[in-house]
Amino acid sequence: MADLEALLNDFAGECADLEGIVAPLAAADWARATPAPGWTIAHQIGHLAWTDEVATLAAADADRFQQLVVEAAPKAATFVDEAAEEAATAPPAELLDRWHRGRKSLTDALRAVPAGSKLPWFGPPMSAASMITARIMETWAHGQDVADALGVVRTPTERLRTVAHIGVRTRNFAYTVHGKTPPTEEFRVELTAPDSTIWSWGPADAAQRVTGSALDFCLLVTQRRHPDDLAIEAVGADAAEWLTLAQAFAGPTGTGRTAGQFA
Numbered sequence: 001m002a003d004l005e006a007l008l009n010d011f012a013g014e015c016a017d018l019e020g021i022v023a024p025l026a027a028a029d030w031a032r033a034t035p036a037p038g039w040t041i042a043h044q045i046g047h048l049a050w051t052d053e054v055a056t057l058a059a060a061d062a063d064r065f066q067q068l069v070v071e072a073a074p075k076a077a078t079f080v081d082e083a084a085e086e087a088a089t090a091p092p093a094e095l096l097d098r099w100h101r102g103r104k105s106l107t108d109a110l111r112a113v114p115a116g117s118k119l120p121w122f123g124p125p126m127s128a129a130s131m132i133t134a135r136i137m138e139t140w141a142h143g144q145d146v147a148d149a150l151g152v153v154r155t156p157t158e159r160l161r162t163v164a165h166i167g168v169r170t171r172n173f174a175y176t177v178h179g180k181t182p183p184t185e186e187f188r189v190e191l192t193a194p195d196s197t198i199w200s201w202g203p204a205d206a207a208q209r210v211t212g213s214a215l216d217f218c219l220l221v222t223q224r225r226h227p228d229d230l231a232i233e234a235v236g237a238d239a240a241e242w243l244t245l246a247q248a249f250a251g252p253t254g255t256g257r258t259a260g261q262f263a
Contacts, residue, residue, distance in 0.1 A: 002129035008107050010159045011136050015103050018143040021152055023096060030092045034145040035224075035257060039084065041149055042095060044142045046087025047080070049099035051138060052106045055131055058119045059109035065120050080251070106135070123250050136162045137248055141222035148224075148262065156194040156215045164191055164214050167221030167248040168201045174247040183208075183238040191217050208236030210243070221248040223256040 022030075022045060030042040039047075058065040072079045087095060110128040118125035126134070140163050147154050168189050172182035188206035191199045191214040199214060210217070212232035219225040220232055220243065227243045234240040247254060 002127075002133070004110065004129050004132070007129055007132045007136065007162070008110065010162060011103070011107070011132050011139065013157070014136050014139045014143070014159055015099075017154070017157075018139060018146065019096070019100070021143070021146060021150065022092075025092070025150075027092050029150075030095075032149045034149040035261070036145050037255065038081070039145070040088060041146050042088035042090075042092065043084040044146050045095055045099055046090070047084040048139060048142055049095065049102045050083040050087055052099070052102040052135065055121075055135060056102065056106045056109045058121055059106070059113055059128065059131065062120050069120075069122065077252075103135075106132075121250075133162055133166060134250075137166045137222065140218070141224060141249070144219070144222070144224045158194060160194065160214050160218050161199055163218040163222065163248065164189075164199060165201070167217060167246060170221070170248050171242060171246070174242065174245045177247060177253055178245050180245070183242075185238065187236075187239050187242070189217075208234075208239040210234050210239050221246045223247060223249075223254045225262065226257050226259040228259040229257075229262065 022041060025041070030045075031040050033040055034044055036044070054065070054068065057068065075082070087098070090098065110132055113119065113128040116127075118127060119131055121131070136159060140159065143154070146152075171187070175182040185208060186202045186206055188202040188204060188209040189200065190209065190211045192212070193199050193214050210232065212230070216225070216230040216232050220227060220230055223246075232243060234243055
């Protein structure tokens with residue numbers, strides 16, 4: 001069983017690292033474009049704040065959350081961007097405060113979820129541990145966009161294991177969202193962690209394999225780098241195809257990044 005308290009601590013650490021990057025910025029820097037088309041740094045932080053608030057609603061008031069889902073349905077393709085756009089209009093200090101308050105409320109709400117309960121979401125219902133795992137992944141991924149906008153190189157941490165885990169577990173989803181049938185065969189995934197140990201998933205004797213840097217794998221499954229720019233290797237045709245489809249986040253297929261976009 002996942003350790004919820006450990007995951008909440010990792011979430012706090014991921015948020016703190018990103019806040020350490022954005023908090024000192026001048027107001028004008030919040031308007032810098034990030035690699036996500038149309039999104040500034042303010043959009044990125046606004047998106048995180050809004051999503052933490054919505055996740056809190058799912059944990060604390062399922063009926064109100066379901067009402068939100070119904071309200072969002074007619075604009076399913078645009079409501080996430082609209083929420084980020086609205087949030088980005090706030091002065092940076094207000095946006096930072098909103099994000100800080102929202103993630104504290106989320107932490108408190110998830111701690112109060114009864115063991116074994118499932119929370120509603122835009123996709124399948126989630127446990128409290130799965131919800132905070134997804135928030136760690138999203139915070140890391142959007143933090144990468146902010147870091148790229150500023151030319152900041154972040155130090156990889158053990159929290160990447162959570163991002164990598166989602167990347168592995170969403171393999172079949174990635175095929176499905178691309179209109180493809182997932183392979184029936186399990187893959188072996190072996191990744192070199194920041195401390196040089198090996199993280200692994202899948203049968204040790206699997207014929208098809210994916211190996212490489214944990215950081216690069218996380219950049220791949222969050223679509224923050226093009227596969228051609230990453231030190232990830234695949235053995236087997238299906239495993240190689242997966243590297244072109246991988247998507248750890250919910251929703252439609254992403255636009256990803258272009259080969260050679262980053263030095």
